[in-house]
Amino acid sequence: MSAMNDPDAPVHGLTARQMALYRFRRNPLAVVGTLIVFSVILAAVFAPWIAPAPESAGSFVDFRNRHSPPNWDNLMGTDNVGRDVFSRVIFGYRVSLGLVVGVLGVAVPFGVILGLCAGYFGGWTETIIMRFTDIMLALPPLAMALAITAVLSPNLINAMIAITLLWWTWHTRLIYRIVKGQMNEDYVEAARVAGASHAHILFRELLPNCFSAVAVKISLDAGFVILFGAALSFLGLGVQPPTPDLGTMVATGSEYLPEMWWQAVMPGLAILYAILGFNLLGDGLRDMLDVEL
């Protein structure tokens, strides 16, 4: 039976991947988001080669050139000790993306597994996991992060731990809801009738049906993690000087507002740029993969 003569063949002989790519390409904002995210990742990975003044990343001082406004040598001006803000922003992306990878690399698998178990097993497993998630969600995130970093010493690793401890809950909830919906589908029962193990049903049958939602969520999350990390640093509880971090740069630069605006505004815009990119990409993925969050 060839596909052409079949009376009820799918209409346009395209695969899901082709249809998704088509939707993505037709969405200019998604393409812009992808380009932004790509540029941020490139900047972070190749920072020492891209930055015009890589020495500015460390505790370099050049007092003759301090507080110089944006010019051709220093595209974003220089800071209070004469370091090139543009170079520091590029290095700052390294810290931001490191934070994203560290936080989501732990929080997402953890949250996803808990969500899968809660949705699939139901009963007491569900009650315990979901009520614990509710409790964690009830804690005000910034206050919690402040408490953790204040008790431990303020540095990048501790900031990462603090954010991770709060972040998994969103993924647990998301996956729980998806799995609950999928449990009504016959394929779960069909797998059980076929004798499949719990592990098989959880990771081979249910997990693939969560992938698109997780992909979208990760993309949207990345922006928020950057923002959260920047907020902690701004309050002095995250990355410590002289490591170039966007939040710390905004904090130090803000002392020189409004006259020497570039010291705070430029790193601020850099944060905005990265978050905008991740959000546009996330929205684009959402349309492309057709998921609801």
Next chain:
Amino acid sequence: MNPLLDIRDLCIGFDAYGQHRRVLHNVDLHVNEGERVSLIGQSGSGKTVTMRTIIGTLPMPPGKVEQGSIYYNGQSLLDLNKQDRNRLKGIGISIVLQDPMLSFNPVLTIGRQMDDVIRYGDLRLRNSRSRADRRTHMIETLNKVQLRDGGRVLDSYPMMLSGGMRQRVLIGMALLNKPRLLIADEPGTALDVTTQDEILALLNRLVVEEGLSLLLITHNLGVVREMADRVYVMERGHIVETGTRDEIFDAPQHAYTRELMAAVPPLYGDGVKTTEHEGTQPIVDVASVSKDFETRSGWLNRVTGSFRAVNDVSLTVQQGDIFGIAGESGSGKTTLAKIIMGLTAPTKGAVQIDGRSLDGFAGTQEFRKLIQIVYQNPGSSLNPRRTVGDQLAVPLKFTGFDKPSINRRISELLDLVELPQNYSAMYPHELSGGQKQRVAIARALSVNPKILVLDEPTSALDVLVQSTVIDLLHDLRREFDLTYIFISHDLSLMRNFCNRVAVMLRGEVVETGPVAEIFDTPGHPYTRALLSAIPVISPEEDALKPIVSKEERAAVLATSTELEDT
């Protein structure tokens, strides 16, 4: 005389994913005043696109009228501006949609939803009526659709009404502003056959009483025979044949029409194929099985009562039987299947399969090699994110096959269900409905079971596809000496497929026996009512259907005209 609705040379195209595709090709169709016209076609043939173009709800883009025109009462619909077009909605042309569950807003009362229809109609007609007048009008309209207790219906929420009543209200809503043309999209298809029968009779009566013209869109030839003066047959966007009802049914000209007619399983007459089989060795034994479900509500989700889904059912299926379990929705047939599969434990009674009790046996590897299930909707029973090969491998992997033998078996299975080998790497959405069901059958057969439970395996498929799947099931049974337990609401299909049948009503088996006996001399009034309600495609079959008196029918069936007292 000019026709009321006249579609001339209509071509509609769609732009999707950068490709252009024409879905309607030079469609000519007209409906005269007072005439009942049917448009028949399988899913994807373009009948819904035609309907939506007439009422102006086809999304454009991606849709585009490339050619042709539609005249309503001499007025060209496609040339009207949006406002004038809207003015015709509900007043000139009205529509009854397919699914009475989905067509209501669940949080508003029926009265409020009907009131909106009148008020918008009045706005367009520049009438104004008081609230009391509108309510009187609503109650009168509900009376027309045989809902006598109009006031109470108006104050109800949609979920408080049965499916049949909702369908009646929906028809009433379409009549509120006294349209001249009623378009009905698969009316009653989502309902049980006995309720569908009532709805069709109602529509027929309304056409006469209200002087309506009817355009009926359906895939069911039996319905067309009862509901049409003239018929259009549509295949892939082309009108392939048109004629009066008798012309089409007595002497179909086009090959496609004939193919369609031949694919409809006959209920009575010479065309009926009886599956002969006399089993001697019982393989499934169900002994006075009951199943209660608890109903929970209120504070802390307490148990507030119980509902008996299956009541004292006893059945014996012989080796090699195709045992049909017939019943309408809510009759408990699927629950019974789940009990036999060991997926739900019965509250009372016992099930033996191959002489062994299910306790401690259900779910074991040995049990799985004995009995497997094919679900109703392959769209749900196949995992959308796994390839065909992956899904076929699951039962094998958990029955101790090793990697090379799994691959060998998958390729055997694809051959068995007549699918090409390269389908192994495809995802379900790349397959058609019939192909998906073939994959589901292959999966059920993978570990060589002796018994297959078929839970409405063809009800999601078009009739042409259905006949190919049924042929496949016949072949497989012969080849592997299988026993089928076939659950369905489609009695015509059962007549031709099964050798024994049990009829279920509200959790009980009311009648059981060899298929010819049950159909030719039905003993229980419910069986008789069920058989008499089936729309058939020839007068011979109609003549052979049992005749059921009103009283007999009322004794076994709830009507869709009265509210239940709560």
